Amino acid sequence: MLILVTYDVNTTTAEGKKRLRQVAKICVRHGQRVQNSVFECSLDTAQFAEFRHKLEKAIDVEKDSLRFYHLGKNYKGKIEHIGAKTTYDPEAPMIL
Template sequence: MFYLVCFDIVDDRDRRRAVKIIGEYGYRVQKSVFECPGLNEKRFLKMRNRLEETIDSLWDTVRFYRLCKGCVQETEFVGVGEPPKTALARIF
């Protein structure tokens, strides 16, 4: 499944940790937005749990948007960047 992960994290240290975690599962497309293609339920839950342990739930938020293949193919953007990739180039 393809996930779009967005966050708003107040503390710089927590934000750096979150970026590192999400970067293990996807790639950054904007400062606080990552695209995570090809995640199965187990990997998604692992990422989510790690993020829950990292952020301050009173101040921070992380949102996960699950997109079907058809929705990903219909993604539009303007400006710099590339269309969403449907699979990660690197192997974990």
């Protein structure tokens, strides 16, 4: 299933900047960045549960926020992109 993840981390302190780096690293390991604080992640249920747990541990719930949009398996007709930043299809074959 495709999950769209967005986050907002308060970076007014050094600890906040550290949390921001941690959240970004976790997201990079699980998906592709499509905007500065927005990631598309193709995950199964177990992978999503682990991913969400890692993110919840990384943030300060009093200062930061996470949003998860569950787009499911039939997401291709639900996404419209305009602009220069191209992405890849996570379900397409990859040639290395």
